[in-house]
Amino acid sequence: MTRQPDLFEEIVRLRRRGVPAALCTVLLTRGSTPGKETMKMLVRADGSTLGSVGGGCVEKDVRELAIEVMGSDRAATQSFRLNRKDLPESGLICGGQITVLVEPVTPPVLVLFGGGHVGGAAARIAKECDFRVMLCDDRPEYANAELHPLADQCFAGEWEAAVAEIAPAEHHYLVVATRGHGDDARVLKAIHDAGCRPKYLGLLGSKAKKATLHQILRDEGVSEEFLALIRTPIGLAIGASSHGEIGVSLVAELVRLRRLGELEPTSPVAAV
Numbered sequence: 001m002t003r004q005p006d007l008f009e010e011i012v013r014l015r016r017r018g019v020p021a022a023l024c025t026v027l028l029t030r031g032s033t034p035g036k037e038t039m040k041m042l043v044r045a046d047g048s049t050l051g052s053v054g055g056g057c058v059e060k061d062v063r064e065l066a067i068e069v070m071g072s073d074r075a076a077t078q079s080f081r082l083n084r085k086d087l088p089e090s091g092l093i094c095g096g097q098i099t100v101l102v103e104p105v106t107p108p109v110l111v112l113f114g115g116g117h118v119g120g121a122a123a124r125i126a127k128e129c130d131f132r133v134m135l136c137d138d139r140p141e142y143a144n145a146e147l148h149p150l151a152d153q154c155f156a157g158e159w160e161a162a163v164a165e166i167a168p169a170e171h172h173y174l175v176v177a178t179r180g181h182g183d184d185a186r187v188l189k190a191i192h193d194a195g196c197r198p199k200y201l202g203l204l205g206s207k208a209k210k211a212t213l214h215q216i217l218r219d220e221g222v223s224e225e226f227l228a229l230i231r232t233p234i235g236l237a238i239g240a241s242s243h244g245e246i247g248v249s250l251v252a253e254l255v256r257l258r259r260l261g262e263l264e265p266t267s268p269v270a271a272v
Contacts, residue, residue: 007042007051011105018109018132018172020045022066024102026053031096033082034058042105045070045171053100058082066102073258075103107132108199108258111166113159113187114177115142118204121247122175123151129255131173136162138183159183163190169198173254175234177204185216192217192226200257202234202250236264 005013014021024041034054041051041059043066053062058080069076079099110126112119115137123133127150137143140156148154155162159178166172174196176187184203191201203210210232217227235249236256257263 005050007040010042010050014044015106015132018166018169019106020070020104020171021106022069022102023105024053024062024066024100026098027077027101028079028099029096030098031082033096033098043067043070043102054098058098062100062102065100069102069104071261073104073108075101077101108173108254109134109166109171110173110175110254111136111169112175112177113137113162114175114179114183114204115139115148115154116177116179117243118177118246118250119175120148121244122177122250123148125244125247125251126254127151129251131251131254134166136165137178138162159187160190163187163194163196167194167196169194169196172196172198173200173202173257174198175200175202175204175250181209181213181216185213185220188213188217188230189220189222192222197229200254201229201231202253203230203232204234204246205232207232231263 011021022043024043026037026039029037034056039053041049041053041062043049043063047063047067049063053059061080065076065078077099079097082096107130110131111134112122113136115135119135123135126133133151134153134155135143135148135151136155138158143154143156145154155165174191176184178184178187210230214227234253235246236252238249240246240249253263
């Protein structure tokens with residue numbers, strides 16, 4: 001018989017992988033209910049669950065609410081009545097009511113390819129905005145905890161190995177800000193070849209740089225569909241010029257996407 005994972009151990013595992021999940025907790029019960037106070041159920045991004053808030057159709061409704069919470073990244077509280085009048089298809093006759101708190105438990109993951117000035121600034125600011133930050137560089141002196149103490153993880157190694165570490169990265173925010181065009185192209189090609197389709201894929205630089213890299217990548221067999229995902233210039237249009245300002249504009253753009261589910265049309269942000 002396969003042992004079910006511990007609910008809290010599973011939360012830790014999902015947080016490390018950057019996979020969205022929501023924790024559902026029974027806060028209050030009134031009358032006769034199958035779910036009791038403090039019962040918990042974890043809902044993963046694919047809709048699978050671990051634990052229980054009482055079972056039946058109420059659990060189905062709680063799971064649907066959890067999916068919504070993962071999409072909005074905001075906690076929600078909702079009460080459910082357990083009777084035929086409110087849930088005629090359920091067959092429930094207990095007549096009680098439960099109130100459930102549903103809260104996201106996995107912070108968004110920002111992966112920065114490049115440990116230079118912009119990457120460092122973005123890492124510091126992103127941590128203030130509750131992102132889990134992974135910083136990668138092929139030079140160990142630019143990807144270490146001493147230089148980037150706020151990063152949750154530093155990866156020093158070949159770009160392809162860094163991408164393999166996070167693939168498929170479908171819920172991640174990826175930013176390419178290496179030291180040159182050649183390394184940018186290697187990272188983007190590795191992301192493409194690994195089948196990654198992240199929530200956000202940004203490239204530090206100008207529209208001219210984007211055009212140059214797009215042609216290089218086309219010649220290497222990268223699809224137009226993938227090229228369309230690359231956002232350049234990155235960041236909100238705040239007139240940013242210094243490394244810190246570019247970090248602010250980038251993280252502000254990521255927060256906008258996280259909280260509002262949308263991006264502004266690309267606009268010229270100074271590249272360094």
